[in-house]
Amino acid sequence: MDVLVINGPNLNTLGTREPDIYGATTLAEIEAGLVAQGAAEGLEVDTFQSNHEGAIVDRLHAARAEGTRFVIINPGAFTHTSVAIRDAFAAVAIPFCEVHISNVHAREEFRRHSYLSDIAVGVLTGFGATGYTMAMHYVIERLKGE
Numbered sequence: 001m002d003v004l005v006i007n008g009p010n011l012n013t014l015g016t017r018e019p020d021i022y023g024a025t026t027l028a029e030i031e032a033g034l035v036a037q038g039a040a041e042g043l044e045v046d047t048f049q050s051n052h053e054g055a056i057v058d059r060l061h062a063a064r065a066e067g068t069r070f071v072i073i074n075p076g077a078f079t080h081t082s083v084a085i086r087d088a089f090a091a092v093a094i095p096f097c098e099v100h101i102s103n104v105h106a107r108e109e110f111r112r113h114s115y116l117s118d119i120a121v122g123v124l125t126g127f128g129a130t131g132y133t134m135a136m137h138y139v140i141e142r143l144k145g146e
Helices: 027-039 053-066 075-082 083-092 130-144
Strands: 004-009 047-050 069-072 096-100 123-126
Touching: 004 027, 004 053, 004 130, 027 047, 053 083, 069 130, 075 123, 096 130, 123 130
Parallel strands: 004 047, 004 069, 069 096, 096 123
Antiparallel strands: none
16 A cells, blocks of 8 residues: 555544534545545555544554555544554654644644654644645655655
8 A cells, every 4th residue: 555544533523523623524525535636646545544542553553564655644632642653653664744624733722732743744734624635745746756
C-alpha cells in the first residue's frame, strides 16, 4: 500500500457533529475523495478510523509490515493526549502529515498542543475537509519524486 489515511475519535460523526466547526462533509465522502485522488495518480490508498487509541497504534504497526510509504492522520482528540501514537510513529518510521479540520490554534487552549506536530512532515489545520485534499496533493508529489 502507498498511503494510509487514519482518522481518530469522533471523526466517524463528521457531517452531523458540530457542523459550524467541522462542516457538513462526511468522513465517507472525505475518504472516497482521497482514494480517488490517489488512484488517479496510480497510488493505492487505504483508510482507517477508530475511536480507540490502541487500534490506531496497531494499525500503524501493520502499516509498516505492509510497506506503507506515507500516512495522513487526523488524530482528533488524541492529538493532545497520545504519547502512544507518537511512539508508534517513531517506531514505524513512516513519514506522515497531520491534518485538522478546524483551526486548533483558534480554539480552546488545550487544543493548541500536539504530541505529533514536531515529528510530522507537515501540519494542515483550519482548512476544513480541503486540508485532507491538500495533504494528499503533497503526498502524491513527494511519492512521485522517490
